[in-house]
Amino acid sequence: MSFDQEPTSPMFRIDVSPESHSESSLSDDKIMIELLRQLVTGQNQQNRLLQEMIQQNAAIQKQRAGELQAWKDSNPELSRACREAAETLSRVQTRFLDTMTEDILDNDEHLMEGEFMLNEFVDRFGPRLAHLNGVLQVLAQLGTGQPVQQNH
Secondary structure (H helix, E strand, O other), X not given: OOOOOOOOOHHHOOOOOXXXXXXXXXXXXXXXXXXXXXXXXXXXXXXXXXXXXXXXXXXXXXXXXXXXXXXXXXXXXXXXXXXXXXXXXXXXXHHHHHHHHHHHHHOHHHHHHOHHHHHHHHHHXXXXXXXXXXXXXXXXXXXXXXXXXXXX
């Protein structure tokens, strides 16, 4: 019987020869260690960059909050009016959403089956909802919190 030497994966090969390939495994270990060091170095660099991004974002948030508060302090009556307008517009938005959902539920089959009805629905409610949300967001942001009372 003859056993043909077929190439096998190094994972399934066991070397029983008197000559050892320890030099090969040592160099493989060195390569693996170097690759792991490079990975750790890359991760440390990514962590440092993420920390810098977080600090920049926090500084921008803080600056915007300060500018907004300065505006509110300079315009306390307008800030209160924005808050009241946002509350009223919120009720309008709730009524609008109620009407929109009723329309969806009443026309569910037509909306599912016909692209024309879906386009009509989007044209009817989409822009109004988007603009209403935008205006409400601005008013709510300008009207949140109380202006800081300054002692003169």
